[in-house]
Amino acid sequence: MNLENLLAIHKLQSFEASAAGVQRLLAAASRNLADAGIEALSSENRFDAAYKAIMQCAMIGLWANGYRTSTSQPGHHQTALQVLPKTLGLERDAVIVLDALRKQRNLNDYEGDPVSDSAVTECCRQAALLLEHTQTWLRRNRPELLASKAQP
Numbered sequence: 001m002n003l004e005n006l007l008a009i010h011k012l013q014s015f016e017a018s019a020a021g022v023q024r025l026l027a028a029a030s031r032n033l034a035d036a037g038i039e040a041l042s043s044e045n046r047f048d049a050a051y052k053a054i055m056q057c058a059m060i061g062l063w064a065n066g067y068r069t070s071t072s073q074p075g076h077h078q079t080a081l082q083v084l085p086k087t088l089g090l091e092r093d094a095v096i097v098l099d100a101l102r103k104q105r106n107l108n109d110y111e112g113d114p115v116s117d118s119a120v121t122e123c124c125r126q127a128a129l130l131l132e133h134t135q136t137w138l139r140r141n142r143p144e145l146l147a148s149k150a151q152p
Helices: 003-008 019-036 043-064 076-082 092-111 117-141
Strands: 012-014 067-069
Touching: 003 012, 003 067, 019 043, 019 117, 043 067, 043 076, 043 092, 043 117, 067 076, 076 092, 092 117
Parallel strands: none
Antiparallel strands: 012 067
16 A cells, blocks of 8 residues: 555645654654663663654654654554655565564553563664664655754
8 A cells, every 4th residue: 555545544644844853853763762772771661762763763754755644543653664665665574573563562551561671672773773774764865854954
């Protein structure tokens, strides 16, 4: 399914990103990734911080392509991750891993399942890879969103 079809069924909404907004979200993703590395935090909180960085990158991908998720629709995290090949050119194999992390997050958030150290490590690794990929994609495809004199 393409982005226009997701817009038609209200999974996505049209959105015009600003450079300032993208830069704020990139900075937030960087902060969340740094927080995920604080070993004094619980595994659950470290995982949540890394997962949040992943979602922020996914949102940037949508924003940079003129969309945002419709948060009133169920499954907006899944939608944001599944369109990463279309928004940021991410490989399908990477999306499968990110979706598994989404499922782990849901199990923890909604059922209280513990988060293993290996899941935290993988979530942090994937968040770092996606943040770098997002920055590279923006530099190549939407450099105006990284302009230093961004307006809010």
